[in-house]
Amino acid sequence: MANVQYAQFRSQNKVVDASGRVVAGLVTRVGTRIANAINEYYKQKGLSSALHGYKWEFNLVQSNEVNAWCMPGGKVVVYTGLLSVTQNEAALAIVLGHEITHAVAGHGRERMSQAILAQDIQVAGNLALSNNPKTVNIFNTVYGPSAQVGVLMPNSRKQEMEADHYGLIFAAMAGYDPHEAIPFWERMAKLGGSKPPPFLSDHPADEERIKKLQELMPEALTYYKPVGQ
């Protein structure tokens, strides 16, 4: 289902051509390094089979929205609006590490199963599911294209913490300084200004998130190999 929905999203949005634009090349480069780090991490843990069927693809889409998301199967989208908040390559790595963790850890699948149960949709195999308009609808709410997910729409607090935790590790393994997570989330918090938009209202309180990131930093640094070393 992810493949079909991703193709549809691409056809309906303005994908920035990587050959002509430095920024699109940046997204592919950072994304590929994060994906390699994840492959390596899963291999070390003997969990490579969990990534079976992943075919990574990274696209930059022209949009002022400050967002990014990853579908199961490794289909990733970054919106150009996010780049003004990430501001540097390491911060983009932090966001991609976070979003890809949601996908590989099956967070969307957890939420999708809950929604399918809640709506009492008859489950009779994957094909039946992917042909059911209700299921497609849930898919689009849980994953990217509805714009209700990604950086802007946090998952449960537990899932957010997990994504922050492994996102830091994957960014560090990919050669990016995990410390960049802190100024990045501070910039995200400022976006809300004095009246935070609804999408931030469920976020773990910003101070709480930053405190947690600081606690996770020593572990992440054990994985950090700066590029070129």
Ligand SMILES: [Zn+2]
């Ligand atoms: Zn998240």
